Amino acid sequence: MLDLDGVIWLADQPIPGAREAVAALRAAGERVLFATNNSYAPLAAQEAKLERMGIPARGDVVTSAMAAATLVEPGERVLVCGGPGIREAVAARGAVPVDDGDAEAVVVGFHRDFDYERLRVATRAVQRGARLVATNDDATYPTPEGPIPGGGALVAAVAYASGAEPVVSGKPHPPMAALVREVAGTSGTVVGDRPETDGRFARALGYRFALVLSGVTREGDLPVEPAPDVVAPTLATLVEGIATVRDQP
Numbered sequence: 749m750l751d752l753d754g755v756i757w758l759a760d761q762p763i764p765g766a767r768e769a770v771a772a773l774r775a776a777g778e779r780v781l782f783a784t785n786n787s788y789a790p791l792a793a794q795e796a797k798l799e800r801m802g803i804p805a806r807g808d809v810v811t812s813a814m815a816a817a818t819l820v821e822p823g824e825r826v827l828v829c830g831g832p833g834i835r836e837a838v839a840a841r842g843a844v845p846v847d848d849g850d851a852e853a854v855v856v857g858f859h860r861d862f863d864y865e866r867l868r869v870a871t872r873a874v875q876r877g878a879r880l881v882a883t884n885d886d887a888t889y890p891t892p893e894g895p896i897p898g899g900g901a902l903v904a905a906v907a908y909a910s911g912a913e914p915v916v917s918g919k920p921h922p923p924m925a926a927l928v929r930e931v932a933g934t935s936g937t938v939v940g941d942r943p944e945t946d947g948r949f950a951r952a953l954g955y956r957f958a959l960v961l962s963g964v965t966r967e968g969d970l971p972v973e974p975a976p977d978v979v980a981p982t983l984a985t986l987v988e989g990i991a992t993v994r995d996q997p
Contacts, residue, residue: 749932749955751919752784752794754890754941754963755983757801761892763962765984767802772987780808781932785918785945787813787857787883787899788831812883812899812918813837813857815927819881819917820853829870829906830857830883830899849873856906856914857883858899867905874910882907884918886945890963920948928953939983941965943972950974958986 750756756766773780782805784794791809798805813833820826822842827849828834834857835845843853849872856870874880882903888895899918907914917923919940937956940946941963950957951974959976960983961967970979980986 749928749936749938749953750780750782750983751938751940751942751946751963752782752798753786755939755960756782756798756803758963759891760797762801763982763984765982769983769987770803779932781928782809783811783919783924783928783938783949784809785812785884785886785899786889787811787816787833787837787918788859790833790836793833810924810927810931811837812924815917815921815924816855816857816881816883817841817843818923818927819879819915820855824852825850827851827854827870827873827878829854829859829862829866829902831859833857834883849876849878851878853879853881854906855881855883856899856903858889858902862902867909870906871909874906874912880907880910880912880914882914882916882918884945885914885916886918886942888964890941895964919945920950920952922952925949925952937977939986943974943976947972947974947976960986 794809795805814837817837820843824843825846826838826843828845838845849869854870854873885900886898887900889898938950939958947957956977959979962982
């Protein structure tokens with residue numbers, strides 16, 4: 749179960765060796781899935797981005813938008829304070845994405861056009877009784893230029909203004925864990941770059957945790973909690989190390 753941001757890519761730049769590493773895992777008989785807290789892009793766009801990097805991924809991506817959609821009910825009006833990926837997932841659930849404050853639920857995720865007006869409308873809807881759902885609570889996302897504010901920073905503004913406690917759906921929280929168990933089973937390995945998200949997600953699933961240092965966490969940040977089962981500079985070096993161990997007599 750591979751994270752995307754910081755493991756496979758940084759924004760639109762593939763991390764060297766990631767494509768070859770995924771191919772090697774699949775050639776060894778491993779099922780490879782991708783779990784991301786980035787809820788902005790529609791599912792097909794996430795899969796297409798992986799395809800452009802040489803990684804076939806149709807049907808293999810699980811997003812926090814999909815997990816958030818499990819927390820709304822068919823027919824409910826859902827104020828989407830996020831990107832098209834949330835709208836897609838909410839609509840697939842049978843709920844109705846709306847832009848005004850007349851809603852039973854408010855779903856907040858990463859989007860670059862978050863402004864005071866969106867904060868006002870979302871806050872007002874929650875104050876009127878709408879449930880507050882966060883796709884994730886990541887403070888930042890890794891990019892080639894360094895970390896940028898993540899979806900968690902935006903939901904924190906709505907939660908603070910409204911006085912409501914959000915239900916968080918993405919990694920490492922129960923809605924995402926339940927979604928992943930449905931497709932991946934009860935054993936596996938989570939590969940990620942953020943211990944507080946990917947590491948806790950691995951523990952919630954009962955999976956092993958492999959920490960890579962190609963995203964948010966750097967070597968100088970070690971040791972971290974939860975403690976990873978293995979640490980590697982990149983996914984490529986992680987897979988190379990696994991292959992080396994398997995080749996030993």
